[in-house]
Amino acid sequence: SELLARLPGASVSLPPLPSLIVILYFTGIAYLTISQGRVRQKLLVLSITLIAVLTAAPAIAPDSGNIIRVTFLDVGQGDAAVVELPDGSALLIDTGPGSRNWNAGSAIILPFLRARGIRRLHMMIITHPDNDHAGGAQAVVEELPVGQVLVGGRWPESGAGKELMDVMTARTDSVRDVRAGLRIPLPGEAMLYVLSPPPDIDCEASNEHSVVVLLRYGTTRFLFTGDADAEAERRMVARYDSFLHADVLKVGHHGSTTSSSPGFVVKVRPRHAVISAGRNNHFNHPRQEVLDRLRLAGAHISRTDIEGAIMFLSDGRRVEKLPVEK
Structure with a gap:
């Protein structure tokens, strides 16, 4: 059998x-x-x-034709978020970690996509090639058709990063190096704004140069920051100022002190701050000073290491957090 x-x-x-x-x-x-x-x-x-x-x-x-759903999956010490657009199209932002013993792509992401009836990804964004963000990508592209893949900066020319880039290039419609200032219309009248890495430098794909995107749907906004560090945040504050405001912020670098600088958090002013981190991780993420900073800014904090998967709905006017069955 x-x-x-x-x-x-x-x-x-x-x-x-x-x-x-x-x-x-x-x-x-x-x-x-x-x-x-x-x-x-x-x-x-x-x-x-x-x-x-x-x-x-x-x-x-219920009328679900004008709803977007954003789910931050519990992939342990890593990031993975699924965006479902009003027309049924879906985006995947990062793919969690992968190893010989366990892979977030096959263990978490693909079962979730199948359960949601998603048979194709309109777009996949890999914020940078670190394993905790890109480790599950190969498993996903080998099982599902994927349209465009967005990356930022020069990827490694050897090792796991080179292997993954070769697989994505071969098995998806296209791989695109994106930079700040790019606007990408999405199905269902949503808009994706690329806020980092900067357009005027030949940068290497890394934490500092993580792909940062703002998803706007109606008047609601979701900000995904990858592992962008304080220097990247400083550049975004200088360039975008109050445009950084978001209803939901995916907190940078799993709640590390290298991200979520005071000036950046003040500009974003999130109603919800989502931290994706592993239970009892040895990095001690999220850090208490980051949690205090987010609460001081008025954010309600949600954590995958405590709650598991975290889901939000938006009708273009308001954002609602939903309970997720475990």
């Missing part, structure tokens, strides 16, 4: 069924099994009920 399970096509991933259909299915089974009467009469009653429910479903179902 294990051999058969490994054959191509032996397993098929299906998107989750609507709750209404699941309830109707089990109710129908109970009705056919328990109730009295002829089978033909029972089937007629079930058919009429099914038609009525499917006709009424669009009216009673």
